[in-house]
Amino acid sequence: MNRAVQETDYDAFSCKVSAIAKHYLPRQVAGEEKEEGEFVQLHMAYAQGLKSVSRRAYSKVDRAVKSAQPVMNYGTYLRSIAIDEAIACFLKEHANFGADAPVQVVNLGCGSDLRMVQLLSQVPHMKWLDLDFKESVALKSRILKDNSLFQRELGPSEATETAEYSTSRYCLASCNLNDIAQVAETLKRFTTQDCPTLVLSECVLCYMKSIESRALIDYIKSFYKTGTWISYDPIGGDDSADKFGKIMQTNLRESRHLEMPTLMIFNSPEKYVQRFDTPPPSTSVVTMWQYYVQSVSSEEKMRLKALQFLDEIEELEIILSHYILAEASWL
């Protein structure tokens, strides 16, 4: 099961590379051409790194990229920019407390996510902790250490026994999120309790059992005095005629031995966000379809439309309605 979950990172990364290859990502914003160029470079460097570290992983990614269809590229684009925007929003809010007010980000199940590279250079008062399974972290640190671009951006890693990659501001460490004692120890070692904290979980909670994700949420919420949790996950759907979630569970179980234990429990946006147990207005949730309709500008929509023929609007709506971005804050 752990192996099946770890392998989902190749999917996430392949989707990203495909969306970049087809020019969905990065989002085009006037005046940010330099950052956009860096974004592409970083991901291409990581893909090259993956090639030299693990041929098997690379060939998976390569195959997936070649067959990625427009609906997947749309969904990847939306997932990526929705999370980016939520992070930017958190950082902006905390910048109001003074330019050098420290903040920290804890990226749970970080996989090959490379957000920290650009954000660390853009936000000098931020620290970043990447956590994942031992094998995933080992792979990521090798790729980061082997490449001069990452070395230049992140700075060289100090020798340490507790983290795979460690600088004064960035840490990549292994941690089993199902083991609360280990989570507690890791967070105590690498982060500060009273610093405003952003917790990221991108397709992480969905693979955990209800009781274990509950424990993780409870622990993290009690550990940090103030925090915001940004979580992206699938939801099963709560309409009795909606079979999407059940089919998804069956498909993933049969084809990849991958389980999503809470997909049908937290099956609506409302139920999903309730798991954080933070009252409104400190809580918000949107489906990716709502995000597409409401938050993507008409210029961006036009740009996306021109990239590939998107034949399947109805299918896109069905799929995107089953993925959400939730945000929950506590004081």
Added chain:
Amino acid sequence: MKVDETIALLRQGKQISEETVYTLCLRSQELLMSEANVTQVDTPVTICGDIHGQLHDLLTLFDKSGGIENNKYVFLGDFVDRGFYSLESFLLLLCYKLRYPDRITMIRGNHETRQITKVYGFYDEIVRKYGNSNVWRYCCEVFDYLSLGAVVDGQVFCVHGGLSPNVTTVNQIRAIERKQEVPHEGAMCDLLWSDPDEVSTWSLSPRGAGFLFGRNEVDQFLHCNGLELIARAHQLVMEGYKEMFGGGLVTVWSAPNYCYRCGNVAAVLRIEDGLSREYMIFEAVQAQDDVGNAIIPTKKPQMDYFL
């Protein structure tokens, strides 16, 4: 090439030799070449929507609707792309066409083009199965000869997508030079790409090709051509079919659990003598091989979900 033997192989999802596909495509082209852009069909007939390479569901469709041996069918296009068995589905229909030429009408869908099949899976499927793209090319040649529409008993206009601002009468469709790749704009493109919607007049389509048209356009087209109904496909409908504009237009969708993940049911529309309509709803079945083992899409090349 023996058509009956090929049919038996295709029904089992077995691979057909490149040479057989070539012969089959050539003979189909010769047959389709003589067809008009808009075919005349008599009732009773069963109208079927998108298939998208879901061979096992296509077999269910024939089973539950009486079978080609005893019934007439109109297929509204989109035979290929998305599912795992685009080639087998398309070739099976071509074989039926050769075997029972007056019982099956095949209308071109927007996926029956070179450009779209390169993006949506049919091209990749062929390269995966044959190691080269020859078979894809043979099929694309056939696509160019598929008809653009059909009229049932002079009353029901069948088309893949919908109407075009450049087309007021069915006769104008008959005048189109259809034997070509689907253009990016114009009447032929619109017929394959347009969608009905709650709009007061022709509007831009979110798909990037074709138009949105509303009740006014439908009423006018029906009136102008002495028709009662437009039967079209092209859009996924969770309930299998959807009537609009007071019953003047219907969308028929025949790919249950579309892409093996959408959870929808499928439908076909049976038009009896006297034009009464009857919808037959069917669900996806677990695909089985010839000895009854479940065929699970384990080797699916593309990712279905965001993980």
